[in-house]
Amino acid sequence: MLSMKNVSRIYRTDVVQTHALRNLSLEVEAGEFVALVGPSGSGKTTFLNIAGLLETFDDGSYQLDGRDVAGLNDNDRSRLRNEKIGFIFQSFNLIPELNIADNIDVPLRYRGFAARERKRRVDRVLEVVGLGGRKKHLPSQLSGGQQQRVAIARALAGDPGFLLADEPTGNLDSSTAAGVMELINEIHRNGATIIMVTHDLELAARAERIVRLSDGQVVLLDEGGEGSELENGAAV
Amino acid sequence: MEIGPILRAMTRNKIGAILIALQIAFTMTVVVNAYFMIEERMRLMERPSGVVEDQLFHISTRGFTPDFNGKVSVQDDLALLRQTPGIVDAVAINAIPLSGGGWSMSLQVEPGDGEQGHGVAIYMVDDHGLDTLGVELIAGRDFTPADVRERGPATSDWPDKAIISEATVKALWADANPLEVVGRTAYINDDEPVTIIGVVEKLQAPWNGWTTVEQSMLVPDKLIWTGVRYMVRTEPGRRDEMMPIVEELLARSNNQRIVRAPESMAETRARSYALDSGLAKILGVIMAMLVSITSLGIVGLASFSVRRRTKQIGIRRALGAKKRDILRYFLVENFMITTLGVVLGAVMTVGFNVWLVQALNFPKIDWLYVPIGMLALWLIGIIAVLGPARRATAVPPAVATRTV
Ligand SMILES: Nc1ncnc2c1ncn2[C@@H]1O[C@H](COP(=O)(O)OP(=O)(O)OP(=O)(O)O)[C@@H](O)[C@H]1O
Ligand SMILES: [Mg+2]
Numbered sequence: 001m002l003s004m005k006n007v008s009r010i011y012r013t014d015v016v017q018t019h020a021l022r023n024l025s026l027e028v029e030a031g032e033f034v035a036l037v038g039p040s041g042s043g044k045t046t047f048l049n050i051a052g053l054l055e056t057f058d059d060g061s062y063q064l065d066g067r068d069v070a071g072l073n074d075n076d077r078s079r080l081r082n083e084k085i086g087f088i089f090q091s092f093n094l095i096p097e098l099n100i101a102d103n104i105d106v107p108l109r110y111r112g113f114a115a116r117e118r119k120r121r122v123d124r125v126l127e128v129v130g131l132g133g134r135k136k137h138l139p140s141q142l143s144g145g146q147q148q149r150v151a152i153a154r155a156l157a158g159d160p161g162f163l164l165a166d167e168p169t170g171n172l173d174s175s176t177a178a179g180v181m182e183l184i185n186e187i188h189r190n191g192a193t194i195i196m197v198t199h200d201l202e203l204a205a206r207a208e209r210i211v212r213l214s215d216g217q218v219v220l221l222d223e224g225g226e227g228s229e230l231e232n233g234a235a236v
Numbered sequence: 237m238e239i240g241p242i243l244r245a246m247t248r249n250k251i252g253a254i255l256i257a258l259q260i261a262f263t264m265t266v267v268v269n270a271y272f273m274i275e276e277r278m279r280l281m282e283r284p285s286g287v288v289e290d291q292l293f294h295i296s297t298r299g300f301t302p303d304f305n306g307k308v309s310v311q312d313d314l315a316l317l318r319q320t321p322g323i324v325d326a327v328a329i330n331a332i333p334l335s336g337g338g339w340s341m342s343l344q345v346e347p348g349d350g351e352q353g354h355g356v357a358i359y360m361v362d363d364h365g366l367d368t369l370g371v372e373l374i375a376g377r378d379f380t381p382a383d384v385r386e387r388g389p390a391t392s393d394w395p396d397k398a399i400i401s402e403a404t405v406k407a408l409w410a411d412a413n414p415l416e417v418v419g420r421t422a423y424i425n426d427d428e429p430v431t432i433i434g435v436v437e438k439l440q441a442p443w444n445g446w447t448t449v450e451q452s453m454l455v456p457d458k459l460i461w462t463g464v465r466y467m468v469r470t471e472p473g474r475r476d477e478m479m480p481i482v483e484e485l486l487a488r489s490n491n492q493r494i495v496r497a498p499e500s501m502a503e504t505r506a507r508s509y510a511l512d513s514g515l516a517k518i519l520g521v522i523m524a525m526l527v528s529i530t531s532l533g534i535v536g537l538a539s540f541s542v543r544r545r546t547k548q549i550g551i552r553r554a555l556g557a558k559k560r561d562i563l564r565y566f567l568v569e570n571f572m573i574t575t576l577g578v579v580l581g582a583v584m585t586v587g588f589n590v591w592l593v594q595a596l597n598f599p600k601i602d603w604l605y606v607p608i609g610m611l612a613l614w615l616i617g618i619i620a621v622l623g624p625a626r627r628a629t630a631v632p633p634a635v636a637t638r639t640v
Contacts, residue, residue, distance in 0.1 A: 045637055054554055054633040075558050081633070082556020093551045093636055097245040107555040109238055138248075154555070166637055 001162065001193045002028040002051060007060035009046050009216075020046040022216040023060065028195060033188045035204035036197045038213035044197045045166055047213065051195060052085050052164045053077045064162075082110050086155030086192075088165035088184075092147040094139040094154075100126070101135040104154045111158055125153035129183060145176035152183055163187060165196040169203060181206065242569050249541075253573045256537050260577025260613055263530040265584040268609035269592065270519040272601050277512040283449075285333040286401070286438030288370030289505060291324070291469050293479050294332050295498035297486060298463035304492050307386065307460040316489055317468060318364070322478050324469040327368040328459045330360040331442050332467065334501070334508040338442035343400075343453065345408055347427040354407040355448055356400070357441030360387060360457035366399070368469045369439070374402065376418035376434030379456040383433075387457035394424045395455050399434035403450030430455075444508050468498075475500055530613075531620040538570060538624035549628055550635025559629040566625035567618065574617035578610040585609060 009021040020043045028034055036044050049055040050062065053069060062069050065084065072080070087093075094103050101122050108118040126132045129149035131142075139147050148168060155163060165184065169177035181203055188194050196207065204210050212219050246253055299309060310328050317326035331338030342353030359365065363379040376399070383397050400408075405417050414435035421429045439452045470478040479498040487495045506513075542549070549562055557565075585606055592598035 049634050049637055052554070054637065078553065078556050078558040078633075081554060087554055087636070089637060093547075093554075095245075095548050095551060097248045097548075098241055099244070102241045102244065105241070106552060106557075109241075110552075110556040110558070110561060158556075 001030040001032070001065060002026070002195075003063045004051075005061045007050065007057050007062055009043075009050060009055070009057045019216050021050070021057070024213075024217055025060075026211065026218055028193060030193055031188075031191055032209065033185075033194045033207045034196070035207035035210045036195060036213060037199070037201070037204050037210060038219075042213040043216040044213055046216075048164050048166050048195065048197055052087060053081050078110075082107055083158060084160055084162055086158065086160035086163045088148070088151055088155050088163065088168045090167040090170040092139070092144070092151045092171070094147055094150055096139055099136050099138055100131065100142070100150050103139065103150060104157050107154065107158050121157045125157045126150075128156065129153045143176075144172050145179060148172060148176075148180050149183065152180070152187075156187065161192055163192050163194045163196075165194065167197050167199065169198070169200065177203070238565070239568065239572070242565065243572065246569060246572065252537050252540070253576075256533055257573050257577035257580060259530050259533050260574055260617065261580035261584050263526045264578055264581030264609050264613050265588050266526055267523045267613075268581075268585045268605050269588055269601065270523050271609075272589075272605050273598070274516045274519050276599055277509075277516045280444070281509045281512055283440070283444075284438060285440040285501075285505070286369075286371050286436070287333055287501065288469065289501035291370065291472055291475055292368075292467060292501040293470075293475055293482075293498045294329075294465055294467045294501075294504070295479075295482060295486065296463065296465040296496045297493050298496075299490075299493040301492040304462050306388070306462040306464065309462075309490060309493070310458070310460050310464055312489065313464075313466065313486060314362075314364075316485065317466065317482065320482070320485065322471055322474045322481070324471055325364050325368040326466050326468045327361050327364045328464050329365070329467045330457075330459060330465070331357065332465065332501075332504060333440050333442055334444060334504050335442045336444075336508060340441065341394075341424050341453075343404070343408060343422045343424055343430075344426070345422060347423045347429070349426045351423075351426075354404070354451060355446075356404050356407075357443075357452040359439070359452060359454045360459055361454055362456065362458040365454055365456075366436070368467050370469060371436040371439050373399070373434055374437045375414035376432070378434060379454075383456040384458050385456065386460050388460050391457070394428050394430060395457055396429060396431055397433045397456055398422070398430045399436060399454040400432055401436055401439045401450060401452045403438075403448075404453060405435055407448070407451055462493075527616060531616055534570065534574075534617055534620035535624060537573075538566060538621045539627070541569070542566065542624045542628040545628075546631055547635060549631040550633055550638075553631065553633035554636035562629045562631070563625050566621060566628055570617055570621035570625075571614075574614055577617075578613050581613065582606050582610055 004024060004026045006023040006025055007021055008023055011018040011020055024047065036047065038044055050057050095106065104122045104125060105118055108121055126135065129152055131146060131149055134142065142150065168184065169180050172180060184194065184196065185206065198204050299306065314326055314328065317323055339358040340355050341358050343356050344351045344353045362384045363381050366373060366378045385395055402414055405412055405414050408422060409417055417432050418434065420432050422432060424430050441449050441452050443449060468482055479500065483495055483498050552562065589601040593600050
């Protein structure tokens with residue numbers, strides 16, 4: 001599904017160069033659920049942005065679904081994001097001036113679906129996240145957990161197959177977080193490939209594999225599950 | 237097209253949009269009406285006077301010695317002018333078209349002081365009048381030397397022949413053909429008969445603001461006053477060159493008088509319409525100012541809306557929006573605001589004009605100006621929003637994950 005070899009990303013400002021990723025190599029199989037952990041500034045979001053085609057990289061190679069993405073132009077990247085990739089963000093990133101249904105509708109319109117098809121999909125994913133009755137609500141009228149469910153619904157509406165989540169529960173209390181996590185697990189069980197950044201080791205433990213980043217490099221690959229090394233390891 | 241969501245999103249931030257729409261409507265109202273007024277002025281200013289303006293200038297003289305002989309002086313001057321190379325013809329005349337000063341009399345079809353009269357401007361000329369002015373005779377004949385009498389300061393009666401403008405024919409005899417009125421009699425001063433011996437196509441009265449500015453009459457009176465004005469027709473292209481020559485010539489030929497500076501018909505015309513062209517310029521400046529302020533308003537609102545939605549743009553890009561989708565979003569949003577503005581503007585434009593017509597007796601606006609004005613402001617709206625919208629497309633998708 002995802003294959004990165006020696007990917008580097010350097011942020012240049014007038015005064016400093018930051019090596020956000022250094023020769024990072026990683027393979028993720030289709031249908032896998034990977035948790036990405038690491039200290040702040042270690043490059044997790046950078047990795048996710050590159051994996052999700054939100055940003056380009058400076059060196060190395062990246063194949064998504066067997067396709068080399070280095071040569072894609074802006075339009076192709078937009079189309080791939082739209083059709084193959086779902087994003088879930090820490091701060092939900094709903095569009096505040098659109099109601100719930102219109103928010104979920106956004107990627108579907110860019111996809112060019114007809115109105116009927118869009119409506120069918122919006123209704124379906126809202127059902128999946130359990131917010132069928134809130135279509136006309138504005139994001140500000142929902143709780144954080146509900147907003148994140150809407151964001152997940154929006155990510156799912158296009159049937160992406162590849163889900164990228166950057167601390168999806170970072171802004172939620174633990175019981176709400178558990179609900180959202182349950183949803184993500186279910187999406188995974190339905191066959192999606194998931195890469196999730198988290199600071200919460202308990203949540204990371206629910207993934208099939210934990211990838212640990214430090215200073216822009218993969219330092220430790222670990223099978224997920226109870227009793228893993230990380231579980232007792234140093235604070236992340 | 238995502239008209240529905242754009243509209244719903246806009247209704248949640250409507251103040252700015254409504255203000256800009258109102259500004260567009262107001263601008264359209266003023267600009268369209270001002271443009272119409274300018275056009276009206278231009279149309280008035282472009283009316284031909286009927287004389288060959290670019291070959292004509294006029295110059296006046298006044299004798300100041302007690303024994304100054306007007307009759308001899310005019311005779312000598314005209315002989316001198318008419319034989320000067322570069323001059324086609326010259327005539328002593330009592331009034332100058334467009335000059336704002338002249339005589340008018342009332343002409344009527346039947347004699348008697350109860351009959352309806354028609355105001356006409358009077359031009360007193362000799363048998364060189366038509367040739368000098370360059371007016372076109374379309375019926376009848378020109379004056380001959382035998383027709384011409386002398387008119388001194390004491391003369392109070394009128395010659396028995398006249399040439400009138402076609403508009404005067406229409407005023408006197410409604411739909412009569414110029415050819416058939418030749419030989420007819422009209423009455424001046426209530427009961428002095430005047431035979432119409434010719435009709436000229438066009439000769440404006442000296443007052444351009446007069447509603448009957450096209451009504452005029454030439455009479456075969458040769459002026460023999462001590463103060464007299466000559467109209468001089470030069471060969472084409474030599475007017476400016478001849479003006480100082482003639483001034484010099486007249487001054488030298490007789491030192492018992494003063495010769496005033498000559499004025500070309502172009503100057504007379506410019507002076508005549510100075511107020512109109514000044515008003516047109518002021519209106520033009522107001523139009524330009526309003527249009528630029530409104531364009532800046534649109535640019536400002538769009539820039540603000542782009543900046544406020546930087547994060548949202550990033551999110552949309554992350555969700556698959558191509559650059560052109562972002563561009564289109566802002567164009568469509570602006571198009572909707574502008575449309576509201578121009579529709580409102582169309583109503584206000586017509587309403588304002590109706591008020592101008594009723595309260596200030598302005599001419600009624602040509603309805604075509606309204607769609608043209610709408611179109612123009614639509615275009616201005618699109619051009620104004622292009623910059624901010626292009627800046628919006630430059631927002632990178634990573635903004636979705638990078639900003640809070
Ligand atoms: N746009 C940018 N310009 C310059 N430096 C950047 C930029 N984005 C990220 N960085 C730097 O790149 C490095 C990696 O950042 P990144 O956001 O990937 O870290 P992270 O692992 O997601 O951290 P956190 O857990 O705090 O979210 C950091 O040192 C950061 O300061
Ligand atoms: Mg991060």
